[in-house]
Amino acid sequence: MADVVPDLEGFSGVVSARRGDEVLGEWAVGFADRTAGAPNTPRTRFGLASGTKTFTALTTLSLIGDGLLHQDTRAREILHDDLPLIADDVTVDHLLTHTSGIGDYLDEEVDALAPLSVPVQRLDSTPAYLPMLEGFPTKFRAGQRFSYCNGGYVVLAIIAERVAGEPFADLVRTRVFEPADMEASGFPRSDLLPAGTATGYKQDGRTNVFELPVVGSGDGGAHSTARDLHRFWQALLAGRIVHPSLVALLTERVTADAGDGLGYGRGVWLDAEDLIIAGGDHGVVAVSRHHPPTATTVTGLANVEVPTFARVRELMRAVTADGVVPAE
Template identity: 50%
Template sequence: MVRGDIDKIAQETGFSGVVRIDRGGEIEFAKAYGPANRTYGVPNTLDTRFGIASGSKGFTALAVLALVQDGVLELNTTARSLLGKDLPLIADDVTVEHLLTHTSGIGDYLDEDADTEITDYFVGAAHELTTTEAFLPLLDGHPTKFPAGDRFSYCNGGFVVLALLAERAGGVGFHDLLRERVLRPAGMTSTDFLRSDELPADAAVGYLPLDGVDRSNVFHLPVLASGDGGIHTTAADISTFWRALFAGQIVDSVEDVVRPRRDVPEQSRRYGLGFWLHESTDTVMLVGYDAGASFKSTHDPRTGTTCTVLSNTSPGAWPIARAFPA
């Protein structure tokens, strides 16, 4: 894909966001498009921070795996051993590995198999969701879908449960744990958990169509992200992340993280521990989609090529991401 192709797609689709392509540590393309804040006419820049929705599940996985590396958790640690009497509908044999690989079978508070629209409201009192423990009422009351390990079924709630387990096992709040074990070792200086009701000037507001106009996503998402997604980052930090991950700066055994654990033929992909994998190559992916956010970043460890698209609209990233090599 060449610069003109990206510009053409961006113009035709009204793309709002940032595109960056790195190869071997060198930037081949980096450009910002559209507004970060439509009310005040603030444009996106290469340094704008975007919410990446489920793209941050990989970071959650790495924070958990750092605890596994330290012997604080094990992949076969059961959720029940740390949940106690909380979330009684989670089966007693569900393990950390089941949650990391979306094979836990637990019921999901944000079930992507349900017949819903991205504009629907899911989280109720969004302003109360400032801690992982605050998610417990949302996570509760969802019956098991299938026995643990039976099959792959993408589960947002499972990654909030992982954040909760990591907090309880490590004795550190999830946000601080992820900063200490992932962001700082990776050198991701512009990535953090931002409150949606007090976004800093360098963060893009997420937009989605409501009642015939584009409105902010502030009522659609938790006010502060947890384990299932929503951290804010930049295109440059994502490139930094991939280099750090494969240099062993976050966890020792990257091969275990990106080893295929499950085939997901309906997505033409495979899945590792918190990361999507190409169905036949070594390319690793982070993908996020939510109200007012879309994101995809692919990294080929053989060539050191990273392709990243971040957008502050729900459909924005996909036309350009589809044009990239998988």
């Protein structure tokens, strides 16, 4: 690893390569807080944006494992009169696989960085998202095709809260973060970030506090560290979060090519053997790529809008090149 160094030009954040209990390399650059002059460190927490969806999917699968939900549970059974434009045949599995066809409050096929229609300070709980999800007609019949849908994962969070009787953030904590020993992960308020958390910066230098919900939900807003994300992959594949049969559902290639040659399962992107968590938003980019045959995780977490996916992919290729001994 001594001769393997990632591309850090223009980067602000942390890049990490780990295998098993070994840190192969870790690089922290830039400032977590520019005003205070606080640097990013390997233990800095970063927003994960849509990387949160992986935890939403796992929380949902955990509830399926407990019998509180089923893959074919219809969203309407739980939503009742809320969000009436969601078609009656849309199921939990359609939402998990981005094949629901429901209209999206933030349609990335139109504009991935469109401003929110509700003041961000109002979005302080999952039920508070309901007004923002209203009024979007069906795009296509459920099951017809893949179409990435942020709103669908907020709907999953609403469904999870209602069937479990607990706030969504608590469900993710007890069903995902705690079993994986992800002690630095959670859903902090953007206007009350805990110490050691990176502030996200837009391209014009302003923070992202007016751009994102004050508290995240099913489609974004979780924060984590490079170490915690490696722990996540280890715990997931060891069956410590959900039963291996549910891990198989999470990582099943439901859509062979969801764009850029990547497959999609249920909350996880798939690239050949690699499993991927990925997200990006105003002042936030997060990618964690895991290679199960060698138990290797490469993670890039940035608090600026900078290309990160390719950097993580190239570093993974370097550390898993021919001659690397697979983890036992």
